[in-house]
Amino acid sequence: MLRYFTIRQSIGIMLVAVFLFTSAIISAYLVYDRYTSSKQQLSNELIQTVRSGAQQQFAIYFSDKEVLLQSIDNLLKHSSVEYAAVYDRLGTIITSRTREESKELPTDFSQIRTDFSTLDVTQIERESPISGGNVIEMSAPIFSPVNPYQKNISRNTFGAQLANARNQGAQNVLGYYVIGVSTEALRGNVYGYAAKVAAVCFVLFLVVIYLTLMVTHKITAPLANLAQLADDIADGKLDNTFKTQGSGEARRIAGMLNLVLSDLSSHKAKMDVESQLLNMKVDERTEQLSRRNQELNQAVQQVTQAKDRMRKLAYYDSLTSLPNRQLFTEQLELLLKISKREKSNIALLFLDLDNFKRINDSLGHTAGDMLLREVGARLSNCVRESDLISQYFDGESKIDVSRLGGDEFTVVLNKLDEAKTAGVVAERLLESLQAPMLIEGHEIVITPSIGIAIAPQDATSVKDLLKRADTAMYHAKTSGKNSFSFYSSAMKGTSVGRLKLEADLRRAVERQEMTLYFQPQVNIETGEISGAEALIRWNHPEHGLVSPARFIPLAEEMGLIVQIGAWTLLEACRQCKAFHDKGLKLPKVAVNVSSLQFNAAFIELVKQVLIESQLEPKLLELELTEGVIMSNAKASIQALHELKSLGCTLSVDDFGTGYSSLSYLSRFPLDELKIDRSFVVDYDKSDNNASLVSAIIAMGKSLNLRMVAEGVDDIAQFHFLREQGIQIIQGYLFSQPVPSDEFALLMADAPFKQQIDDMMKD
Known part of the structure; x- marks a missing residue:
């Protein structure tokens, strides 16, 4: 069906495009011709008006403004005329009038007609000095047989000379009429004609579309039937036959296709029987495989659970379910290698609980274990609430919070933007442990001492980084406990001195x-x-x-x-x-x-x-x-x-x-x-x-x-x-x-x- 519609649409689009192109050319020609003829007709009419009769010659020669204004008013009756002016033979303005009385025409004739010697009527399209739009400015010389350079001629004498020279050709220029015709008004007069042409074209366009649909449908109908038959064959529908009207190639193709369909139908029936038998065998084998697969999955699940338990025992602390020293060491070593390649920083926070031995000695080890579990949970939630420490090992094991043993915990901050961020986390850890813990009916407040070391600036190996953080932790503990300290090189000597003091004590x-x-x-x-x-x-x-x-x-x-x-x-x-x-x-x-x-x-x-x-x-x-x-x-x-x-x-x-x-x-x-x-x-x-x-x-x-x-x-x-x-x-x-x-x-x-x-x- 897609192919049929594509052919039909292609034929229709081609015919419509040809008609539209032809209609556009003819319409444009007719409108342009109408516009040109209208402009020429108006120009001839206006020139004929200003040159008709001896009264115009009298008025220009004797500068009779009243008569000239009456003539100009007759010109302005045309809706397309925007302004008109009369100049003498020397280019001096005699009188003028525009549709907008507040605006005047330029008095310098050289701005209007640059060549005084020409005797032809000129038409120049320029910007209107009145409205600012475009006008066709016509400049028409007024001829007279009377010599305009004679002086002291009376009206009677002028009239007599006009009468004597009536049959002679006009040889002298008395003055000029300048008329501005708005091009926009001229086009407006043509809009009605253009609308009629467009309406006719639209009607013809609808007729062409209808005829095109009729023709293309008749041409492509057999192709549509072929396409439908192809879709049926693809869907496995072999009971239908190809039907077409007329004679010729389409009928011969239909006979061949019907013969092919008959062979395919019989072959399909045979294949259906064989397929049914095969499906029965496949179902039997599938059921056997399903039972075997279920047994295998159970075995794999048992092995996986055993493996997970072994991993958990090997990598997680049994008391707090936090990563233990083994997982902490392996993961931190990997993080240090990644940070070295990416040139990023890692912060290690080493926590030791203050006076934890006192709680063990006073309340017993059971209470101490409960306290350690609560501390681990608070630290985990504090570091990252959305990423709690997992109970089982996987490839993405996190060591955000780990328990190294006893009352020692570590927090690892990966891809640290700046060192002071570790201090912010340390303050949050201290704050998280401030709330009392209810252990076996006793309210206990435990405080930590935290040491912070930054890789790679403080150390580049797990052993050294842990040692630096431990040193900083002891510095925090000796400074009053319940605080944190960043490692500095000055602490190294203090740490060594502390170890010696412990040995001496x-x-x-x-x-x-x-x-x-x-x-x-x-x-x-x-x-x-x-x-x-x-x-x-x-x-x-x-x-x-x-x-x-x-x-x-x-x-x-x-x-x-x-x-x-x-x-x-x-x-x-x-x-x-x-x-x-x-x-x-x-x-x-x-x-x-x-x-x-x-x-x-x-x-x-x-x-x-x-x-x-x-x-x-x-x-x-x-x-x-x-x-x-x-x-x-x-x-x-x-x-x-x-x-x-x-x-x-x-x-x-x-x-x-x-x-x-x-x-x-x-x-x-x-x-x-x-x-x-x-x-x-x-x-x-x-x-x-x-x-x-x-x-x-x-x-x-x-x-x-x-x-x-x-x-x-x-x-x-x-x-x-x-x-x-x-x-x-x-x-x-x-x-x-x-x-x-x-x-x-x-x-x-x-x-x-x-x-x-x-x-x-x-």
């Missing part, structure tokens, strides 16, 4: 490098020493005394704080017993208890120390921070009662910096509250600070607790605390921490009574 207790200093607690009413706080110091063989602020956090991270704490407790009790054996009656010795020490085993340790040192239990005071006893308040109450039953006294250190509940404090078997140094130092910064110290003291007294102010360094603080009712003060105002032998001299000399009397006089 492990051997410090064995080498007896630890020593105790004592800081007195002074009763400002009597000037006597009411107790002492035992403070550990590390006498390093190379660096001298190492500050506790430097090695205590390191000992907690390394897990040595329990061993160091046990040594401190035993040594403090032995020294206190030694003071008493020398006759120096120290009322009590206070020992700080780390959060990692305070567990069920600590109570047994206190029992053994008291037995081994033979110190009276009432002389031992155990100092615990608010955070330690409030981390698990119910368990702390039981443990504190057990310690109290041993005869020891209990003190809350750094009171005011935590979030103690007053109801819990009243249930704790406490003996003493120590006001944190920060409140003492800042008491005079504002009225609120001073009021806060007063409130803490009042609360402690309401609970019948002994109040101790630590960190008192100047006389103003002394007077303020004394006015608030504080009796026991500890600080540099009286003495800094000193070795045991110097502390023995302080107890023997009792120098604080005189010092207090002197301060009271100031």
